[in-house]
Amino acid sequence: MTAIRIENLTRTFGAVRAVDDISLDIKHGELFTLLGPSGCGKTTLLRMIAGFIDVESGSICFDGRRIDALPAHRRDTGMVFQNYAIFPNHTVAENVAYGLKARKVPAAEIASRVDKALERVRLAGYGPRSPHQLSGGQLQRVAIARALVIEPAVLLFDEPLSNLDAQLRTEMRIEVRQLQQALGLTAIYVTHDQEEALAISDRIAVLRHGKIEQVDTPERIYRMPQTAFVAEFLGSTNMVPGIAGAFDGRNTPVAAAGTEFTVRGEVAAPGAPVLLSVRPEALQLRDGSGGSLVHARLALREFLGPVQRLHATLPDGTQIRIAALGGQALDLLPGAPLTLAYDPAQITAYPAP
Numbered sequence: 001m002t003a004i005r006i007e008n009l010t011r012t013f014g015a016v017r018a019v020d021d022i023s024l025d026i027k028h029g030e031l032f033t034l035l036g037p038s039g040c041g042k043t044t045l046l047r048m049i050a051g052f053i054d055v056e057s058g059s060i061c062f063d064g065r066r067i068d069a070l071p072a073h074r075r076d077t078g079m080v081f082q083n084y085a086i087f088p089n090h091t092v093a094e095n096v097a098y099g100l101k102a103r104k105v106p107a108a109e110i111a112s113r114v115d116k117a118l119e120r121v122r123l124a125g126y127g128p129r130s131p132h133q134l135s136g137g138q139l140q141r142v143a144i145a146r147a148l149v150i151e152p153a154v155l156l157f158d159e160p161l162s163n164l165d166a167q168l169r170t171e172m173r174i175e176v177r178q179l180q181q182a183l184g185l186t187a188i189y190v191t192h193d194q195e196e197a198l199a200i201s202d203r204i205a206v207l208r209h210g211k212i213e214q215v216d217t218p219e220r221i222y223r224m225p226q227t228a229f230v231a232e233f234l235g236s237t238n239m240v241p242g243i244a245g246a247f248d249g250r251n252t253p254v255a256a257a258g259t260e261f262t263v264r265g266e267v268a269a270p271g272a273p274v275l276l277s278v279r280p281e282a283l284q285l286r287d288g289s290g291g292s293l294v295h296a297r298l299a300l301r302e303f304l305g306p307v308q309r310l311h312a313t314l315p316d317g318t319q320i321r322i323a324a325l326g327g328q329a330l331d332l333l334p335g336a337p338l339t340l341a342y343d344p345a346q347i348t349a350y351p352a353p
């Protein structure tokens with residue numbers, strides 16, 4: 001069931017098309033992430049949904065009801081900001097109560113709803129404290145409680161974890177996800193952190209220059225990126241330029257890096273220049289022969305504990321990265337020949353720019 005329908009939404013700032021004719025459907029109970037590099041328009045889109053930025057053209061509907069002309073406070077959204085936006089001179093409880101007071105909820109009900117919201121973010125008993133006495137992670141939990149307490153139809157997250165250190169960020173994203181799932185909330189989450197997006201989202205929209213490049217589940221976005229931009233933006237990959245050969249009914253050979261890769265499907269007309277995306281984990285170290293193989297030489301090994309990153313040189317000198325397990329082929333020295341096996345379905349090809 002569609003919770004949010006966005007149709008042909010556009011917003012320009014002078015000559016910049018910050019949001020450029022975007023259409024999206026978001027389902028009930030979905031955590032939907034807007035992901036993209038700085039300046040791609042994700043914050044502008046989120047703020048248009050929240051009502052902080054006016055819609056220039058297009059429409060936004062919640063449950064079939066058009067809301068884009070309503071003021072922000074009448075849109076039934078809760079927002080969690082990157083900088084927490086906590087009032088420093090009010091207690092934690094007063095901060096969480098803010099939206100309820102603005103909605104003229106009776107005092108007794110406010111107290112019980114604030115307590116419940118603080119409990120949900122694991123801050124039971126913190127109500128009387130001053131925000132100065134809290135850590136960054138706790139402050140962000142207060143901000144989440146403040147957004148939750150009004151029981152909004154849609155929860156909006158604007159890079160909520162960007163101000164936290166790396167470890168806390170990975171812990172907090174699990175909390176956000178568990179809370180969202182437990183309460184069945186519909187949430188839109190803005191981030192430029194691809195790992196965060198992959199880890200917590202039901203679906204991701206990758207944005208570039210105000211337009212959507214791809215909307216899909218994390219698995220499909222990672223495994224089947226529709227454009228070279230998406231392939232490079234999500235996870236690490238080797239981009240190898242090549243020339244397509246003749247499709248044989250199942251695969252297309254691509255001459256690249258002084259060797260040949262086999263790619264599933266008909267990727268381009270014979271002779272057309274293409275760009276291959278070869279994920280480091282798509283190449284497997286192999287002793288024997290058979291299947292789809294490429295030959296390379298080991299240039300450098302980075303031992304990272306559970307895994308290794310091998311830097312290998314293809315026949316024309318192109319360097320690629322390969323992900324190997326920590327205990328694999330530890331006796332190989334730089335210069336050693338490598339036989340790399342792969343599944344043609346795991347290599348994706350794009351028209352060369």
Ligand SMILES: Nc1ncnc2c1ncn2[C@@H]1O[C@H](COP(=O)(O)OP(=O)(O)OP(=O)(O)O)[C@@H](O)[C@H]1O
Binds near residue numbers: 016017018036041044
């Ligand atoms: N108020 C404004 N006035 C002028 N230009 C703006 C304004 N707000 C955004 N822009 C421009 O619109 C484009 C999209 O900005 P937006 O903040 O939505 O991107 P973003 O993807 O959220 O980036 P970031 O991750 O850096 O916040 C950028 O080119 C930005 O400079």
